[in-house]
Amino acid sequence: MQRLYTCLLSLSLAIGACLVGLVLFELSLRLFHPQIIEIHPNGMWQLSDTRGYQLTPGFDGEHIFIDFKVRITINEQGYRDRVYGPKQPGVFRILTIGDSFTFGFGVQNQEVFSKVLEARLHTRPAQTTFEVINGGASGYSTHQELIFLKEVGLNLEPDLVLVGLYPHNDLKDNQKPIDRFEIAYGFLYDQQGYGMVRQAEKTGLPIPMKGFLWAYSHSYRFLADRYHKLKFQWTFTPSAEVEHSDESIIEKGSDPLDQKKSLPREDLEEPYVVDKKTSGLFREIAEITRRQGGEAVMLLIPDIKQVANPEPMWKPQWDQLKEMAALNNMPVIDLMPVFSEAARAGQTPELWYLVNKHWKQTGHRLAAETIYTSLLNQQLIP
Numbered sequence: 001m002q003r004l005y006t007c008l009l010s011l012s013l014a015i016g017a018c019l020v021g022l023v024l025f026e027l028s029l030r031l032f033h034p035q036i037i038e039i040h041p042n043g044m045w046q047l048s049d050t051r052g053y054q055l056t057p058g059f060d061g062e063h064i065f066i067d068f069k070v071r072i073t074i075n076e077q078g079y080r081d082r083v084y085g086p087k088q089p090g091v092f093r094i095l096t097i098g099d100s101f102t103f104g105f106g107v108q109n110q111e112v113f114s115k116v117l118e119a120r121l122h123t124r125p126a127q128t129t130f131e132v133i134n135g136g137a138s139g140y141s142t143h144q145e146l147i148f149l150k151e152v153g154l155n156l157e158p159d160l161v162l163v164g165l166y167p168h169n170d171l172k173d174n175q176k177p178i179d180r181f182e183i184a185y186g187f188l189y190d191q192q193g194y195g196m197v198r199q200a201e202k203t204g205l206p207i208p209m210k211g212f213l214w215a216y217s218h219s220y221r222f223l224a225d226r227y228h229k230l231k232f233q234w235t236f237t238p239s240a241e242v243e244h245s246d247e248s249i250i251e252k253g254s255d256p257l258d259q260k261k262s263l264p265r266e267d268l269e270e271p272y273v274v275d276k277k278t279s280g281l282f283r284e285i286a287e288i289t290r291r292q293g294g295e296a297v298m299l300l301i302p303d304i305k306q307v308a309n310p311e312p313m314w315k316p317q318w319d320q321l322k323e324m325a326a327l328n329n330m331p332v333i334d335l336m337p338v339f340s341e342a343a344r345a346g347q348t349p350e351l352w353y354l355v356n357k358h359w360k361q362t363g364h365r366l367a368a369e370t371i372y373t374s375l376l377n378q379q380l381i382p
């Protein structure tokens with residue numbers, strides 16, 4: 001009996017020591033070497049019957065990416081800002097809708113250009129109070145932005161709606177079905193990425209709950225990565241087809257919101273034609289905004305590769321977009337000139353994250369100042 005008791009005690013101590021070691025290992029990775037680096041934080045998105053997906057109301061979490069760490073909070077109304085009630089007398093409301101640039105990918109809530117613009121407007125000697133609301137959602141197409149405007153935006157009674165257009169991918173996204181998204185373990189995927197995640201669960205480390213551990217455990221990702229590197233070294237032959245690991249499958253195009261940022265340079269040089277669907281979406285945005293007494297404005301957002309190219313490479317595309325806006329009687333605010341000038345001055349690393357290709361805090365400030373000046377020059381604000 002004594003011998004059995006000693007064996008059980010030794011086994012318990014060994015198991016306990018392993019558990020304590022794993023906990024310490026997990027905590028150390030979280031603090032000093034995070035492994036879960038995703039295009040968006042876990043739980044920030046939920047599926048939507050009308051928009052495909054939407055921001056989770058009440059979400060509060062950290063977004064740790066390769067080149068930044070920021071906190072993201074979503075209000076009860078489902079967008080990244082404070083809660084807004086009925087518009088009060090003497091208030092001029094501006095609503096910004098758009099994708100990740102409008103949302104503020106990689107910057108804190110108050111660093112997004114909408115909030116910087118709001119602060120800038122309040123430096124003017126005027127009787128008007130300005131409210132600039134951030135209605136952006138990463139990865140949204142113009143179609144999804146229109147639905148957001150109908151479902152949420154118009155209830156905010158905006159006097160002005162800034163519609164961010166990121167031509168590098170928005171026109172292509174407008175042609176895709178909205179109901180192509182799924183949630184797996186708290187992360188958002190299109191159908192292709194979702195299938196890759198499910199397939200990844202069948203391979204890799206021979207342990208249960210791999211999908212759950214992949215989504216939440218830093219130590220699992222660390223060990224799985226090393227396991228697959230060893231497996232690759234053992235199984236690779238020059239004539240063999242490389243086998244994708246859990247990590248490579250998940251990272252390769254798993255999140256549709258990441259695909260827009262990595263198109264090859266030659267895509268910018270292809271003939272460009274504004275399609276009828278996109279033009280129709282902007283027409284509807286303009287019309288429903290006017291019916292409520294407001295005005296819609298097209299905000300042209302350039303890509304980091306475009307600003308580095310000479311004007312003849314991007315101007316034909318920009319001219320078509322401005323013509324589309326003119327046909328819909330929409331004013332245009334063009335951010336291309338200031339960002340192109342900054343690129344020629346060698347300021348791109350100061351304004352953009354070079355890994356995820358979004359604006360840093362300084363980029364948002366430049367955008368806000370440009371928008372402010374254009375609003376004044378076009379007499380779009382009181």
